[in-house]
Amino acid sequence: MERCDLGERRQGPVWTRRAGAAAPRGVIVNIIRSVQGYHSKTIHFLNAAFDSSGDSLLAGDRQGNIYVFDLNGNRFNLVQRTMQACTALAFNLRRKTEFLVALADYSVKCFDTGTQELVSWMRGHDSSVSSISVHGSGKYAITTSTDTAQLWDLDTFQRIRKLNVRQSVGIQKVFFLPLSNTILSCFKDNSVFAWEFDTLHCKYQLPTPVEGSVLFYKVFAVTRDGQTLVAGGKSNHLHLWCLESKRLIRIIQMPEKVRAVRHLEFLPGSFDGGSSQVLGVLSQDNVMRFINIETCKLLFDIGSPEEGISTAVISPNGQYIASVMENGSLNLYSVQALTQEGNKPPPSMFKVVQDGPKYTSEANKLITKVTSGGSKGPWKSKGSRIQSRLLKLQANTSLENKENELPGGLNKKRLRALLKGFGEYPAKYRMFVWRSLLQLPENHLAFSSLIDRGIHSAFINIQKEYPIKSRKLLRVLQRTLSALAHWSAIFAETPYMPLLAFPFVKLFQNNQLICFEVVATVVVNFCQHWFEYFPNPPVNVLGMMENVLAHHDKELLQHLIKYNVTSQVYAWPLLETLLSEVLTREEWLKVFDNIFSNHPSYFLMVVVAYIICSRAPLLHCYQAADFEYFFHHRNNVDINVVIKEAYHLMEATPLDIHPQRMLDDFTPLTKEQYPVFNKYPTFVVDYKAQEREKIRQDEIEYLRERQFAHESAAKAQEQKAEDEVWYRKQKLLREAQEQRRKILLEEEERLAEQRQRLAVAKTELKVKELQLLDASRRRFLNYQQDQLQMELKRLDDEIARKASMREQETAAAVQDIVLQQMEFESQKQRFEQHLIQDQEAVTKEMKEEVDAHRRKVDLEDQRVQRLIEINKEEIQKAHTVAEENLAKAEQKHIDTDWRLQTQWRLRRDDQDRQKCYQEIVKLLHDNRVKEAELLKAMRETEEKKWEDVVHKKVQLEEEQKVAAAADEHRKQFLDDKMNDALELAEKLQREDGCSERHCDLKATCTERGLEVQQVPRSGNIHLNDLSTLAPSPRMSLDRSRTELARQERELMAEVRRLRQRLTAQAQNRHPPTRIPATTWSP
Secondary structure (H helix, E strand, O other): OEEEEOOOOOEEOOOOOOOHHHOHHHEEEEEEOEEOOOOOEEOOEEEEEEEOOOOEEEEEEOOOEEEEEEOOOOEEEEEEEOOOOEEEEEEOOOOOOEEEEEEOOOOEEEEEOOOOOEEEEEOOOOOOOOEEEEOOOOOEEEEEOOOEEEEEEOOOOEEEEEEEOOOOOOEEEEEEOOOOOEEEEEEOOOOEEEEEOOOOOEEEEOOOOOOOOOOOEEEEEEOOOOOEEEEEEOOOEEEEEEOOOOEEEEEEEOOOOOOOEEEEEEEOOOOOOOOOOEEEEEEOOOOEEEEEOOOOOEEEEEOOOOOOEEEEEEOOOOOEEEEEEOOOOEEEEEHHHHOOHHHOOOHHHHOOOOOOOOOOOHHHHHOOEEOOOOEOOOOOOOOOOOOOEEOOOOOOOOOOOHHHEOHHHOEHHHHHHHHHHHOOOOOOOHHHHHHHHHOOOOOHHHHHHHHHOOOOHHHOOHHHHOOOOOHHHHHHHHHHHHHHHHHOOHHHHOOOHHHHHHHHHHHOOOOHHHHHHHHHHHHHHHOOOOOOOOOOOOHHHHHHHHHHHHHHOHHHHHHHHHOOOOHHHHOHHHHHOOOOOOOOHHHHHHHHHHHHOOOOHHHHHHHHHHHHHOHHHHHOOOOHHHHHHHOOOOOOOOHHHHHHHHHHHHHHOOHHHOHHHOOOOOOOOOOOOOOOOOOOOHHHHHHHHHHHHHHHHHHHHHHHHHHHHHHHHHHHHHHHHHHHHHHHHHHHHHHHHHHHHHHHHHHHHHHHHHHHHHHHHHHHHHHHHHHHHHHHHHHHHHHHHHHHHHHHHHHHHHHHHHHHHHHHHHHHHHHHHHHHHHHOOOHHHHHHHHHHHHHHHHHHHHHHHHHHHHHHHHHHHHHHHHHHHHHHHHHHHHHHHHHHHHHHHHHHHHHHHHHHHHHHHHHHHHHHHHHHHHHHHHHHHHHHHHHHHHHHHHHHHHHHHHHHHHHHHHHHHHHHHHHHHHHHHHHHHHHHHHHHHHHHHHHHHHHHOOHHHHHHHHHHHHHHOOOOOOOOOOOOOOOOOOOOOOOOHHHHHHHHHHHHHHHHHHHHHHHHHHHHHHHHHHHHHOOOOOOOOOOOOO
């Protein structure tokens, strides 16, 4: 067989030379991955998957490394490092280079083998994904966990639908049927449903199998044509269902060595048309057997008990089988090499066992016996046409005595012979042998009812007392102890029950039912009479062991008595821990192989034998601490010698002191329901339960008060934090105010600078304006001069015109005179001349008036012009002054408005602050009133408590007086009785002449202080009754009651002191409040 070590390589060849059909045992190559270092180790492979062609294999290991093996190209490649273990793989997607991997963090990732990159990350599961089923088209996938199944679209990687179930039901597997659009869902309650993929409507449900053939389905397999379903579970039966007719068509029974089926896989054939006939069955012995489901003939098998198979996958083309081994390696098998005739197993290993159990129910109509070479005709019934076949081992078994017959085909007598020859049972079959020896009933329903009650209150905080690193182990221990406590109340009060159950919990942590039933069987049979003196150790059982030790090693017992080492020191620690403290795992298993194979008294003999075999170191111990250390730690004792000594004690111990006389024979647990366990003082258990409940209520009250104190402190801290926040805010506000004031000062300085620059600019503008005015004035003067010159010129023209007119008038006057002379001649001519002269006078006056009016108009125009100019100057000056006044008014308005707003804000802040002060004063007044009421109520309560204390002290003194009187009376009575006994003894001595016995009796009474002890009689005679000063059960019970009462009083006193301390702290924390001087923001 060729081996390939991947090591740290990322790629390389798988094999150097392919074996092909000549491969030994069909193994082409064994693939491992080892890591070299300080501690070399092998990294285990966990899962494997073939692609749709069957030529490429995908495998993932515990460290999250994903490898692809090209079986045609003889190459492997490391395609991904996920850094966490994978729980499922799928390599038959539509895109051939992509694959799905389910990881330990409950997520599913899609990677590409070509680019080695993450394609998608799918989340949604709350527990680990156990399987991935891909649709035939490669476009859809179903991921299954124990609580849900989810349907995904592999194109968008979005979740389409989610299947939820009740937690009490649970999902086994959900997968696609090949060559169809049907989804098959299998649940833990044995129900199987078929769903239409497109609409997700339920198509049908498989019926319940016939009576007598029901098994709890765990694993499933479907043929490539999707017509046949095979289901298996914790049984050697396989159920074959026809999905087309929805009927159970066959029941196949595997050999007796197959007790449970772990995995099922059909082997595809080249010419079977998808209806595969070869089925691979992986059983609990880690061997995978391939059978023909039609002929029920074994074809070949792979794996062995030494090289077991954990899981296996078969390539779709039927050429390869890849199996993950128990040692963590990966085996690749050639189907061609396995199917050759020379590689078949011997036929004698699979012959029919003729004396198998007879089926009396309807299920026997489905079963037919076949041999390894062929099959016989099926039994036919009138009411059913269903066929079934049976595959069983054939062996010659002889009839044994019924009392030696055990479940599972084992024989107690033969097991004892095997144990006597080898000293222990094979490690691989030890758990199976124990289950057969203890005859466990496996009451699933009864155990489920106990588990459903939840964690018992006595074991809620068990991790504080027993800090176990493994959370799984702690959880299993907690559930097992809770189930025991729900079964019988005594186990909730037994302090050593976790020590007793822990070894079995560690062994059977993967099967809690078996673990519970093993512990229950041990308690019922090997712990007989342990609880009769509860809460004290079993003095009767310890007395039996002390008698045996005294008979076989009197010297050792006397040495133990000499140093006051009782059986509660040297025997009880070994019993309550079942020897797990002083033995290693292998030694403990070997011892219990012998204990479970013998009478329950053998357990006590083993403890006595261990003490006798340790006599040498014990005889050299002289201090009680040394003895306690010895019986609580491992010692150098040969366990084989202890076992032989225990068998010697079983044979050599006399019958009158033999524990077998007092202990009953082994009695297994009853089926369907567990027996009632009430062999204990119920009043003690009930009293302890009541006390525990009272203590729990006090603890709850204390926790409530402590929570209130914490809440008060938290509120005080919160108030303090709020105050600090308020002060911080006020500081920030002051800083912000200072910053704003600085900003305002800077703005004012900047404004002053701007005003200075503006004044300079105004001055410059004024100078420019004056210059412009001067230029304008000069230009106006020039204009006035020009106007005056023009006016003078006009006047000159007017004078010249008037002079010419005067000359004309003079010429006219001359002419008039000439004419007047001529008119003298006639009056008419004179009159006309006179009229003309009057007219000329009027015209002259009119002209003068016109000239005067013109001169007046010119003067008025000049005045108006001057007024206009003066008005313009005044308007300009007024406009300038108005602008300056307006700017000043606007600045004043802004300043006044800002000051007004500031005054309004300050006034509003003052009003709010005044309102806040009033609210604070009101709250402080209410607080003072409430505190006064609280103090008054506390003073009243304190007075009542003190009155109760005084009353109870009086009652206590009376009870003490009564008890003292009773003690005096009892002492007087005992003295009288003892005197009577002494007188009677003296009389007998005088009569018989036995003066020596009388003296011994007096000395004994003097040493004991006149005390009488009553030793409980369990049927055994104690050899050291006179030397062991053990208290009577009644007196021990009285002392226990007194001790419990004292503890109760101390606990109540502690609770009172705690309450007083809390009250004082509350008063110190909340003194009478005064109005603080600081301010509070609303």
